[in-house]
Amino acid sequence: MLPRVGRYDRQVVNRRLLASLFAATKLVHSAAVMNENIDHHTVQKVMLGHGFNIRQPTPTPSMFENLDPKSALETFSVWLREHEEGQVMLASVIVVIGIWWFVRTILSLVLNLICPLLVVTLAVICVPQLRRPLMGENYPLLANLLRNILLKLAENLRT
Structure with missing residues (x-):
């Protein structure tokens, strides 16, 4: 269990976590772009031979360079409106979470309410002294x- 901290401390931790998330996303994106450029360069070198001078591709601007949380949310909402598979994925996640909460509620109801009532009822039926x-x-x-x-x-x- 995490220790209790003040509201200000949680906000600071949340900001740091969000900054870490953006930094990790930026790092993964730059690695993917670099990997794409290296693969393209290697394929050209193999096809044209080692003696052929190949011009390095210009780096593509990253969409994560100047990213703040509001624009990230706007970018995500625009992407979600444009991509049907994203909508299906988000709906699936929401349904799974809803089913989990429903099952959890039913199980807690059974364990906390119905089981004790059944124990008392069976005790009254089976033990005449009670x-x-x-x-x-x-x-x-x-x-x-x-x-x-x-x-x-x-x-x-x-x-």
Whole structure:
């Protein structure tokens, strides 16, 4: 568990994490551009021979050079509007997260509410000594009421 820190400390940490994310993205992008240029240069060298003078390609401007969070969000939203596969990917992630939260809620409901009620019910049914302390003096009336309800349900199901 992370130690509790003040709001200001979290903002500083979040800014540093965001700056690290942008720096890592910029590094990956520049490595990909460099790799693309090297592969292109190598292919030209192999095809034309070593004696042929090959002009180095001009570096392409990086879209991550002057990136601030607002423009990054705008760039992402424009990209999302233009690319259908991005929309499908984002929708899939949202659906998976929604299903996870739904399953988690149902499991916590079962474990925290239904299981204790079943344990108490089974204890009352199986251990006669617990009936009087839990149900009090009204146990015979409650048992008859429950029996009548179950008989009515069975009769309705039969018809």
